[in-house]
Each structure stands twice: as structure tokens, then as C-alpha cells.
Amino acid sequence: MVDDAEALAALATSTFVATYGAYNRPEDTDKHVSNSFGVAQQTAEIQSIEMSTIVVVQDTKLVAYAQLTPKEPPACFCHSAPIHLYRFYSIRETHGSGLAQQLMREVKRAAQKRQYEHLWLTVWEENPRAISFYKKSGFADVGEIEFVLGNDRQRDRMLVAPVSDA
């Protein structure tokens, strides 16, 4: 799996830029990308005992990934046994194909296996496709939270879903 770090870093970078690059200042996107993605960062994430990284491979190419981490949600959060769905990305060619739904089922199974009961995530309020996808995957909107992209303060929606419908 550590062998996937380079491909994962490339996928994480390209999907992030494809999703947000056109809607943000290049310097903010660049800062986020260089702080978050790279072979060293993704190697550490894959090796982390706390983080679960799930990748989808098609014809030897990584096309989607999701990461779960036990980061604590904000204090106002009142759902039992929560785990953070930290990243969930697929390449554009797969959008609408059902692949993301399969990946979400895997995410929920992985969370259940680790005895978690709820998934929580944050998503940019200006990402309507992802919000639509999460809602159809059983997530409910439970509030807003600040996200800083580079030097830009933005508003994210915070969403939560039970893992039990996996």
C-alpha cells in the first residue's frame, strides 16, 4: 500500500485542483496543495494506524480514494461514536457512474468494522454536486464550519450520516 503513495499524491492533487482550482485564487489552491499533498504526506497517511485510506483502482490506475480519521468533531456535535470522513474524491471520468456510491458503501463498512456509528464531514458550500451526492448517500446537514483554503476563509457545510445502512 505504501507503494501507492506516489499515485495517491498525484490523484489527490489532480482531483483537488480539478474540483476547486477554477473557483479560488491560484495562490490559495497552491498553498493548500503543497501543505496537504506529496509523496511524504501520503506515505505518512497510508502508514498511519489511525487513518484508513481506501483507494479504487481501475486498469491499474487509481481513480478514487477516501480517507477516514478519528479526528474529534466540533463541540456542538451530538452524534454517537463519530469518525471523520476526511477526504472523498474521484476523477471526473467516473462521475455519475455509480463508483462513488460503491466507495461510500466501502467507507461505511470500514467505519462499522472499527465500531463507529456516525460519519461526519465538511464540504464547501459552493460544491453543489458533492452536497447532492452526500445527501443521497444518507447525510444530513447539521451546521456550518469555517475552512481556510490557503489564506481564504470559507464556509463549509457540516454533514452527518449513520454508518448502519452500509
Ligand SMILES: CC(C)(COP(=O)(O)OP(=O)(O)OC[C@H]1O[C@@H](n2cnc3c(N)ncnc32)[C@H](O)[C@@H]1OP(=O)(O)O)[C@@H](O)C(=O)NCCC(=O)NCCS
Ligand atoms: C463528490 C463525488 C465523489 C460524487 O460522485 P459522483 O459520481 O459525481 O456522484 P453522483 O453522480 O452519484 O451524484 C451526484 C448528484 O449530484 C447531482 N448534481 C450534479 N451537478 C449538480 C449541481 N450543480 N447542483 C446540484 N446537484 C448536482 C447529480 O445529478 C447527481 O444526482 P442524481 O444521481 O440524483 O442525478 C464526485 O463528484 C467527486 O469526486 N467530485 C470532486 C471531488 C469532490 O467534490 N469531493 C468532495 C469533497 S468534500
